Amino acid sequence: MTNDQVVVAGVGMTNFGKFFDRGLKSLAAEAVSGALKDAGVGVGDIEVAVVGNAVAGLITGQEMIRGQVVLREIGIGGIPIFNVENACASASSAFHLAWQQVATGQVDVALALGVEKLTHADKAVSFQAFNAAVDVEGLAALKESLAASEAAANPNAGSAGSGSGGNKSMFMDIYAAGIRRHMDAYGTTAEQMAKVAVKSHYNGSLNPRAQYRDRYTVEDVLGSRLIAYPLTLLMCSPIGDGAAAAILMSPEYARFRGISGPRVAASVVRSGRLPGSDEAMADARAVAAAYEMAGLGPEDIDLAEVHDATAAAELTAYETLGFCGEGEGGRLIDEGVTALGGAKPVNTSGGLVSKGHPVGASGIAQICEIVWQLRDEAGERQAEGVQVGMTQNGGGSLGNDAAAQAVHILTNN
């Protein structure tokens, strides 16, 4: 059965970090070259390329033909190239479309690339770029609403206020408002979020590609700078640059070339629900569709990479992925279930919080981690007996839901 599924023939990624001296081309070249080498194929084998990026237009000025520009540098051209954007889910959307090209028999070999530069000489430019992942016409009202929510939750927050100031992304305010609702409803605590961050930073310390590799205690995390109550600096994903790539291959062609690798058991992208709709959030619908496509359930997942733009988002992802019941995310981290060595390790890479979050690259970086874990190549952070891995990657915010959610399930051959 799984022999009919698309093969992830190779993956590659750069270190994530603040690389003021590197541009999109250099980052993309390293990731793509790594993936090609890993797969054992050449640039001439690639029949189609799908390139995810979120904010190059605002950061580097390369608003158009982003994929053509970076791929040309490494000798890829002539083939169909599509530039795809879905905010922080851009890379997994690119992976999905590349997977479709192979899964539907249109090509035998497809390249999916996610590449992003978030660092800018003016840090405020980087933070403000995130504001373009909401409906920009509603930006002022959204900022006002977030500021009011923040003030009510934390009257002592001081004059920094909420919104898109020069020292944080507005998305941290969005995440903070979301987790405050969770705290009210289920008694989730800041300590539990801190435990998630401690775990992520620990895992990141074992990942040579991670942007931050220091370890912290719960006290360190809670005592770091308050970003938006209850989120502190060490619970939040940083600004950074990076690229990640994957080579997708038809099973027939992989056999012909003698290439093996993990299989794509499910690849799903969904957009956010409409105003006034009662249907579940985009992430829940994407997760349900992915389990159905793979014929698997939460009990079958050995480990997962989830979209922890903040440690709080990881806690709620446990629930969305069905690893525990609604409101029980806090318990899962308390019991160590999602730690390395636990029953269901989550974000062994360090996650967005520690590994880093160059937004348009993150989705494929998650897939890289799952592939390495499935191949037993994750080094010091290798989990045991990994046969099935999952990724969840969200993008943008639109009316109290994500604008895009992508979920993938990969299995060993």
Place this chain on the structure above:
Amino acid sequence: MTNDQVVVAGVGMTNFGKFFDRGLKSLAAEAVSGALKDAGVGVGDIEVAVVGNAVAGLITGQEMIRGQVVLREIGIGGIPIFNVENACASASSAFHLAWQQVATGQVDVALALGVEKLTHADKAVSFQAFNAAVDVEGLAALKESLAASEAAANPNAGSAGSGSGGNKSMFMDIYAAGIRRHMDAYGTTAEQMAKVAVKSHYNGSLNPRAQYRDRYTVEDVLGSRLIAYPLTLLMCSPIGDGAAAAILMSPEYARFRGISGPRVAASVVRSGRLPGSDEAMADARAVAAAYEMAGLGPEDIDLAEVHDATAAAELTAYETLGFCGEGEGGRLIDEGVTALGGAKPVNTSGGLVSKGHPVGASGIAQICEIVWQLRDEAGERQAEGVQVGMTQNGGGSLGNDAAAQAVHILTNN
């Protein structure tokens, strides 16, 4: 045979023009609503949406989740939505990916939308946006090279110079340099380009959706403001806003719903060639692949919409599409072959020059025109006996080739 091909169940487009009081949402809503009504389906029937846009990040600030934001306004959400960019070929790339979704049996109904706002209170912002459709790291060198070429060709051009000044797009300089090579090689004349523009403006005068509807003589065109030798204002596509949409449907589902429409006989996207490569330009390769996919040749094409960002580009497109031999484009316009009433009418819509060129919408607007011509609904500009139509849509510039080229062939049921 053609009964197995994807059906274009409906199309819709806005008027093209400078709409300082309308945003992306309003434009998209009108085009999508028109396409849905034309197809006789509702928003709930759409299973996937692919949205093309090129420069919203630079013009409106909506760098991310462009499709989700505009589609939400008309009740489309929850489904997979992908934002696709390929410069001026963004809409036809979106159409191609939506077509793939249907052609490969993944969905029965897909929406393709192209939407663009180019007008900005500061006209220089609009013109400068085009500069992001080249490798921005090479922008300074490119401008210098274009200025030198322009100065050599036309020493009396005055102090306006070349490049991305406030009163024209740098792409006009790129097109001008290209056609000067054609003039040198084949004796093509400015008068012949003026004749193309006269034809386009005449056709546009018959198209209620066209941005400019005045008619001109060859003398008018040659006497209008020089943009970049030999191109004058009336030979160049204008800045404008607009949207165009199409509903693609599987043949089985169309039969089930009792819906008919033109078929997609070929849908092809290619990117530009690599430096040092001897292979044909992207447009020629895309055209050859489209003819092969459709099992048709130039002799079978009844009419075409081509990417006349300038009238000069239309002349060379005659050659690329195989409507005449290399260097014979001038002869074709002289003989009236491509005029309404000629053997092979081109740009009956008025083309980009007269109908307008809101870049990320143009590719699907071309398809709208072909669909209306195939359905015998093109009103005063209806060509006779149209059974097979073709579109050619180019995007961006990279090292003396287009960054993307999309070619479609549509046939009557």
